[in-house]
Amino acid sequence: MAEPQPRNVHEGAGSGDVEDEVQTTAKSAEDRKAAAAMASLDARGDDASTSNAVDQEAVSKAMKSLGNGGAAEKKEVKKVKVDAADVALLVDELDLTKVKATELLKAHDGDAIQAMKAFIAT
Numbered sequence: 001m002a003e004p005q006p007r008n009v010h011e012g013a014g015s016g017d018v019e020d021e022v023q024t025t026a027k028s029a030e031d032r033k034a035a036a037a038m039a040s041l042d043a044r045g046d047d048a049s050t051s052n053a054v055d056q057e058a059v060s061k062a063m064k065s066l067g068n069g070g071a072a073e074k075k076e077v078k079k080v081k082v083d084a085a086d087v088a089l090l091v092d093e094l095d096l097t098k099v100k101a102t103e104l105l106k107a108h109d110g111d112a113i114q115a116m117k118a119f120i121a122t
Helices: 031-042 048-075 084-094 098-107 110-119
Strands: none
Touching: 084 098, 084 110, 098 110
16 A cells, blocks of 8 residues: 655656755856866767777876876975974964974975965965
């Protein structure tokens, strides 16, 4: 025996998928761009082999740029003598790890005030 349905429920009204029923609006351009990218991932075209080749090129190009970016970032670290008291100050006040505080101080020539201002500004 089937249970009676409430009056406000209609059979076949929705697909039953929560994502279809919840309608969210993107609040920023970045959100809209991300939503469009996600929608394009779901869409299947007839040119699946062509898009796969293009995607492989994009992936390899992105991986190469990521590999080079990390190496360039390591070279930027200056050889600056950093005071332990300044490191402790940044660790206590900004809740950073000692390594991160040291890197931040080295990037700002050991100046704790400039390092704090730069950390807060970002």
